[in-house]
Amino acid sequence: MVLYLATICFAAASLMLPAAAKAAPGVNEDQRLEKFKKLFLNYYWRINPVDAIYTGYHRYDSLLVVPDAKFFNFQRTTLKMLGDSLKTYEVTKLSPNMRTDYYLMRDKVESMLWYINEYRDYEWNPASYNVGGEFAEILNSRFEKLDARLRILLSRMKNIDAYYRAAMANIKNPVIEHTDLAILQNEGSLDVFGQQLEDSLKVSGLSLSEKKMFRERMGLAKESISTYIEYLKNIRKNQTVDNSRSFRLGKELYDAKFRFDIRSGYTAEQIYKKALERKEELLVNMAVVSRQLWSKYMGDAPIPDEDKSMIRTIIEKVSETHVHRDSFIQSIEKQIPELAAFVNDKNLLYLDPTKPLVVRKTPPYMEGGGAGASISSPGPYDPGGNTYYNVSLLTDYTPEKAESYLREYNHYMLQILNIHEAIPGHYAQLVYANKSPSLIKSILGNGAMIEGWAVYSERMMLEEGYGKDAPEMWLMYYKWHLRSVCNTILDYSVHINGWSEKVAVKFLTDDAFQQAAEAEGKWRRVKLTQVQLCSYFTGYTEIYDLREELKAKMGKEFDLRKFHEKFLSYGSAPVPYIRELMLNDLK
Ligand code: ZN
Ligand code: ZN
Numbered sequence: 229m230v231l232y233l234a235t236i237c238f239a240a241a242s243l244m245l246p247a248a249a250k251a252a253p254g255v256n257e258d259q260r261l262e263k264f265k266k267l268f269l270n271y272y273w274r275i276n277p278v279d280a281i282y283t284g285y286h287r288y289d290s291l292l293v294v295p296d297a298k299f300f301n302f303q304r305t306t307l308k309m310l311g312d313s314l315k316t317y318e319v320t321k322l323s324p325n326m327r328t329d330y331y332l333m334r335d336k337v338e339s340m341l342w343y344i345n346e347y348r349d350y351e352w353n354p355a356s357y358n359v360g361g362e363f364a365e366i367l368n369s370r371f372e373k374l375d376a377r378l379r380i381l382l383s384r385m386k387n388i389d390a391y392y393r394a395a396m397a398n399i400k401n402p403v404i405e406h407t408d409l410a411i412l413q414n415e416g417s418l419d420v421f422g423q424q425l426e427d428s429l430k431v432s433g434l435s436l437s438e439k440k441m442f443r444e445r446m447g448l449a450k451e452s453i454s455t456y457i458e459y460l461k462n463i464r465k466n467q468t469v470d471n472s473r474s475f476r477l478g479k480e481l482y483d484a485k486f487r488f489d490i491r492s493g494y495t496a497e498q499i500y501k502k503a504l505e506r507k508e509e510l511l512v513n514m515a516v517v518s519r520q521l522w523s524k525y526m527g528d529a530p531i532p533d534e535d536k537s538m539i540r541t542i543i544e545k546v547s548e549t550h551v552h553r554d555s556f557i558q559s560i561e562k563q564i565p566e567l568a569a570f571v572n573d574k575n576l577l578y579l580d581p582t583k584p585l586v587v588r589k590t591p592p593y594m595e596g597g598g599a600g601a602s603i604s605s606p607g608p609y610d611p612g613g614n615t616y617y618n619v620s621l622l623t624d625y626t627p628e629k630a631e632s633y634l635r636e637y638n639h640y641m642l643q644i645l646n647i648h649e650a651i652p653g654h655y656a657q658l659v660y661a662n663k664s665p666s667l668i669k670s671i672l673g674n675g676a677m678i679e680g681w682a683v684y685s686e687r688m689m690l691e692e693g694y695g696k697d698a699p700e701m702w703l704m705y706y707k708w709h710l711r712s713v714c715n716t717i718l719d720y721s722v723h724i725n726g727w728s729e730k731v732a733v734k735f736l737t738d739d740a741f742q743q744a745a746e747a748e749g750k751w752r753r754v755k756l757t758q759v760q761l762c763s764y765f766t767g768y769t770e771i772y773d774l775r776e777e778l779k780a781k782m783g784k785e786f787d788l789r790k791f792h793e794k795f796l797s798y799g800s801a802p803v804p805y806i807r808e809l810m811l812n813d814l815k
Contacts (some may be wrong), residue, residue: 231745232289235249235450236416237531238804246359250374253354253655256321256488257317257321257322258317258322258323258326259399260317261317261322261326261329262326262328263442264313264314264317265329265333265667265668267334268283268310268594268668269667269668269671270506271306271310271427272311272671273285273287273288274288274302274306275302275303275306275307275340276450277291277293279360279370280367280394280733281362281365281366281803282362282607283607283608284369284371284606284607284608284610284613285607285609285611286366286369286371286380288371288381289380289454290358290380290383290384290710291383291384291387292385292386292387292388292391293387293391294387294391294394294569294814295350295357295394295395295398296392296394296397296398300344300350302546303340303344304345307340307341307344308341310337310342311334311337311338311779312331314333314337314630317330321481324722324808324809324812325798325809327670328666328798328801328805328806328809329666329668329804330712330803331557332610332668332669332672332801332802332805333403333668333672335400335491335672335802336672337491338488339488342484342488343478343794346481346484347481347485350398350769351398351399351400351401351402351599352399352400352401352403352473353403353406353410353461354395354399354402354406354407354408354410355400355409355410355413355756357391357392357395357406357414357456357652358410358413358417359388359391359417359449359453360413360417360418360420360421360453361417361594363381363417363420363421363425364420364424364591366380366384367381367424367428367777368715369606369610369613369629370610370613370614372444372458372811373436373612374428374431374432375432375433377676378428378429378432378434378442379434379438380426381425382438382441382442382445384447385442385445385446385449386429388445388448388449388453388656389448389452391452392452392453392456392530393763394480395456396456396459399463401472401473402460402463402472402473403472403474403475403807404464404467404469404472404475405466405752405755405756406473406756407460407463407464408464408476410456410460411457411460411461411464414453414456414457414460414484414760415457416592418450418453418454420591421446421450421453421665422446422448422450422537425442425446426443426446428733429442429443429607432733433561434700434721436673441775444591444594445778456609460802471786472648473684475755476722476723476726476757477723477724477725478723478724479724479757482496482720482723482724482758482759483495483496483497485756485759486499486759487760489675489677489760489763489801490674490675490759490762490763490766490802491674491676491804491805492766492770492802492803492804493770494723494766496720496759496762499716499762499765499766499769500720502765502769503631503716503720503765504717506713506765507710507714507739509709509715510706510709510710510713511535511536513534513538513702513810514539514703514707514710515538515539516707517699517702517703517706518535518538518539518541518542518543518703519531519538519544520699521542521546521699521700521703522538522542525541525542525546526541526542527544535591535740537696539741539786540741542562542703543621543703543704543707545739545791546638546640546703546704547549547601547635547636547641547743548635548636548638549639549640549677550616550634550635550636550637550638550639550642551642553622553625553634554624556621556634556637557587557589557619558617559622559642560601560617560642560646561563561587561640563642563643563646563653564587564617564619564646564650565583567646567650567651567652568649569695570652571651571652571656572691574693575644575789576669576688576689576692576788576789576792577656577657577792577796578674578789578793579651579652579654580659580736581765583615583659584614584615585615585617585651585655586608586614586615586616586617586618586649587616587617587619587763588616588618589618589619589620589621590602590619590621592617594618600622601617601618601619602617602618602649603615603616603617603649603655603658604616604618604620605648605655605658605662606662607662607670608662608670608671610668610722614660615659617649617650617655617656618721622634629745631748632742632743632745633746635743635802636742636743636745636746638704640695640698640700640701640703640704640705641704641707643694643695643701644686644704644705644708645703647682647685647686647694648682648683648685648686648708649682649688651718652685652688652689652792653681653682653685653686654678654681654682656796657678657681657796657800658678658809660793660796660797660799661673661796661799661800667797667800668799669800669801670799670800673799673800674800674801674802674803675760675763676762676763676766676767676769676770676802676803677767677771677800677801677802677803677806678762678763678800679763679767679768680763680767680768680769680770681767681769681771681795681796682764682801683709683764683765683767684768684771684772684775686705686708686709687705687768687772690705691717692788694724707740707741708738709743711740711742712764712765712768713765714735714740715738715750715764715765715782716759716761716762716765716766717735717762718732718735718736718750718761719754719758719759719760720762721735722754722755723754723758723759729751732747732750732751732754733747733748733751736750736751767803770803770804770807771795771803774806774807774810775791776796777807777811778810778811778814781811781814782814794810794813795810
């Protein structure tokens with residue numbers, strides 16, 4: 229979580245909550261909680277104003293909140309009150325569906341307090357300060373006409389200087405890697421306050437005096453951002469590995485972050501051990517498939533004694549089937565309708581044909597995190613907005629780097645990537661989450677459930693016959709799945725066991741058969757994030773196990789499409805809570 233910051237109406241927070249916590253006679257516990265949920269979200273957006281923008285809740289957009297001590301105290305006070313109110317409910321009297329919402333709110337209060345009081349990334353992560361993304365988000369959202377959005381931005385620009393001054397006051401001994409990222413991303417934001425806003429301003433109906441003021445504030449915004457970049461570059465000059473805070477989280481913070489972010493039935497260490505086991509299973513499967521493919525690709529050449537060497541040889545050969553760098557984004561665009569057709573033909577899941585998925589190149593302010601493709605969703609408050617499939621363009625790659633990347637995302641792998649990111653992975657799941665009758669579940673989404681669903685859908689598609697059971701497709705699937713498994717092993721080993729870059733990159737290239745570009749990107753990502761890389765394998769494990777559990781319990785009654793639609797209907801709740809609800813419905 230990036231710490232997002234805001235200040236709206238400090239005083240109001242203390243007035244309303246105690247009344248809401250009192251039960252009126254004759255009102256049942258569900259009805260009380262239903263009312264409280266609205267109040268909870270109202271305060272939640274006040275203490276998470278930037279998340280509000282990305283979720284499509286635009287009420288507070290015109291005010292950029294300054295991340296100072298006053299605001300942190302407002303967050304603490306509000307969270308304490310929300311937590312105290314939640315304690316007045318009798319959980320056993322709540323219906324199962326409301327109980328999940330209750331857990332989600334309780335969990336969120338608990339984890340936000342931990343982030344503010346213990347994790348404190350606003351002190352060591354300079355990349356948590358960057359206004360470019362949210363300005364671009366407001367500019368590109370369709371919740372208002374362009375002129376109205378520009379007037380909101382005109383007002384929002386007022387606090388940019390105070391925002392960056394507070395940022396500089398908060399920062400203490402920052403992590404080198406996050407300092408570098410902050411410089412890169414804030415440099416990207418200069419473009420938002422340059423060409424991007426200027427292009428929109430030109431075609432707007434704003435008056436001449438408004439346009440003049442707008443351009444003045446754009447100029448000041450760029451100055452503030454540049455001052456911040458200079459400040460970070462100065463810090464950076466004196467930073468060494470020995471005198472700076474390490475990007476490695478260490479066991480205590482890591483275990484806690486795993487508990488708060490993943491909300492799994494397992495501990496970090498248990499999942500790490502499961503991942504080690506799964507890795508061995510996958511290597512066995514890969515050896516079987518590679519042996520099948522040997523003569524097709526290698527003719528009479530002798531099969532190597534060592535399985536890993538045989539697997540690597542076949543992967544190398546199969547990876548040669550890839551698109552040209554210039555048609556990378558077009559080939560993704562072409563494949564989306566083909567995946568939708570398969571899901572429909574096989575009756576796997578209802579896909580809403582009215583929700584378009586727009587493939588676009590990743591905007592500059594979103595680059596630098598190390599991921600090649602991602603989904604940006606409009607969120608539950610903006611059902612008409614576009615869902616974007618962000619794809620990194622390879623334009624500034626050297627020929628060698630592009631070749632390495634394209635071999636990694638070869639003909640087979642690109643299809644698995646599209647299953648994961650788009651259909652029936654993230655994109656399909658997000659459309660369902662936004663339709664969930666519970667706003668709480670849609671908003672307080674659980675990353676492990678979201679990533680777990682995408683990873684689960686890969687295996688499910690292949691099991692249902694996608695790719696016509698081609699051994700090449702299975703080989704690439706195993707390799708891709710091995711990546712989720714190794715993400716978990718890597719994250720745990722780097723943050724807790726102190727793996728060096730050399731050890732990590734060797735692990736990814738030798739044990740997970742990754743190309744150099746992919747392994748280096750992953751090393752970059754493991755330094756900038758913590759725990760998130762475990763979400764894929766943890767969520768997948770819990771979803772797959774739940775499906776098999778229900779199959780065993782329901783026998784002939786089990787229907788795959790119904791399972792998928794029901795599983796997704798709860799919104800992005802932690803899998804253990806969805807499991808509780810689905811098992812409850814069997815009774
Ligand atoms: Zn090639
Ligand atoms: Zn994903």
